Amino acid sequence: MKLEQLKKKDSTFVIPTYGERQVAFTRGKGVYLWDTEGKRYLDLLSGLSVNSLGYSHPEIVKVIKAQVSKLIHISNLYYHQSQIRLAEKLVKLSFPGGKCFFCNSGAEANEAAIKLCRKHGLENLNGANEIISFEKSFHGRTLATLSATGQEKIHKGFYPLVPGFKFARLNDIASVKAKLFSKTCGILIEPVQGEGGVYPGDMKFLKSLRALCLEKKILLVFDEVQCGLGRTGYVFAYEHSGIRPDVITLAKSLASGIPMGAIIVSKPYSNILGKGNHASTFGGNPLACMVSLKVLDIISKKSFLANVKSNGRFFKKCLEKLKNRYKIIKEVRGAGLMLGVDVDGNAQLIAREAMAQGVLINAIGDNILRFLPPLIITKQEISKGLEVLERILKKMRDTGDEYI
Numbered sequence: 001m002k003l004e005q006l007k008k009k010d011s012t013f014v015i016p017t018y019g020e021r022q023v024a025f026t027r028g029k030g031v032y033l034w035d036t037e038g039k040r041y042l043d044l045l046s047g048l049s050v051n052s053l054g055y056s057h058p059e060i061v062k063v064i065k066a067q068v069s070k071l072i073h074i075s076n077l078y079y080h081q082s083q084i085r086l087a088e089k090l091v092k093l094s095f096p097g098g099k100c101f102f103c104n105s106g107a108e109a110n111e112a113a114i115k116l117c118r119k120h121g122l123e124n125l126n127g128a129n130e131i132i133s134f135e136k137s138f139h140g141r142t143l144a145t146l147s148a149t150g151q152e153k154i155h156k157g158f159y160p161l162v163p164g165f166k167f168a169r170l171n172d173i174a175s176v177k178a179k180l181f182s183k184t185c186g187i188l189i190e191p192v193q194g195e196g197g198v199y200p201g202d203m204k205f206l207k208s209l210r211a212l213c214l215e216k217k218i219l220l221v222f223d224e225v226q227c228g229l230g231r232t233g234y235v236f237a238y239e240h241s242g243i244r245p246d247v248i249t250l251a252k253s254l255a256s257g258i259p260m261g262a263i264i265v266s267k268p269y270s271n272i273l274g275k276g277n278h279a280s281t282f283g284g285n286p287l288a289c290m291v292s293l294k295v296l297d298i299i300s301k302k303s304f305l306a307n308v309k310s311n312g313r314f315f316k317k318c319l320e321k322l323k324n325r326y327k328i329i330k331e332v333r334g335a336g337l338m339l340g341v342d343v344d345g346n347a348q349l350i351a352r353e354a355m356a357q358g359v360l361i362n363a364i365g366d367n368i369l370r371f372l373p374p375l376i377i378t379k380q381e382i383s384k385g386l387e388v389l390e391r392i393l394k395k396m397r398d399t400g401d402e403y404i
């Protein structure tokens, strides 16, 4: 079906939460996608951090093919080996002695973490039930996770929100202390904010949060749904900061596009959620677990992570060079292959023009460009993508941004 036909059918049958889109894809390979017209695109967004291993990764395809012919789903009424193996692997990579719970998405993982914080408050902190989250954060679209999200535009239309969330400012420990009372049971933070505009938590701040949570016995939850699993050049983004949270939430790239979410809970808190407290029908099914095991095998290799670090540094340096040449770029920030650029111009139009020229980048709001390329991207491919961005910036500089 051609794009125009698809748009018409979509607007007739699909609830328009995503609005109209400019392209429809039919297949992908490595860091490239092809649309319905056969045009090729270099992907610097990887399905919003899901396709970290690119498209049609041969090892992932092999695991999926093998598993679908054996067992896709069995329900959590029964054991299956792959879920236990995956939990063991995640725990070994993070918190020895900890435990996991599996679900299907980032919002669901955060829901589980929020419930854990509240039960901890009930059992260990005299019924404390408030969670501190951060301005510009994003934790999902379910009612509790949107209530935990520090962006009013996400709240709008859905009041009353779930009570018990307070918002502090990222990298401002005084603002956290100002929100912290005897009713606080947890702090929920993205170590690198994604949807809010790619804002990394600085190390000193994260260390102070860790100390504060230890002192008050409140849970420190890292939402690594977007920034985890190799994206910063470490398996977990917390490793970047040199501290360990009590809980990590994961999803997105965990099963390379098969819906999958997880929380990892450190030992002291790993039995707070018990029988009957939480469940998910599809959570941790054999297919998702087998794919996740393979994803972890690949991304936890030292050489893979070293490559992400090196390519992340290269990508950032190239963006900084562009900043030196084009006044329209105001700031470059991020960690590993999760990068954001503030532009003094219309980021949405830049992203649309890049797409027209065969490169997928993302615009957040009016003035931020976000880059989340597949982690398998090479320096050559990064350079190719940024050549296109430079062409657009040059034309904007020479002609004024109205041309797009």
Ligand SMILES: Cc1ncc(COP(=O)(O)O)c(C=O)c1O
Binding pocket: 048, 104, 105, 106, 107, 108, 110, 138, 139, 140, 141, 190, 194, 195, 223, 224, 225, 226, 227, 251, 252
């Ligand atoms: C940091 C973070 N947490 C949670 C979510 C929600 O994940 P999902 O859309 O899988 O529910 C997202 C999605 O973008 C995210 O970036």
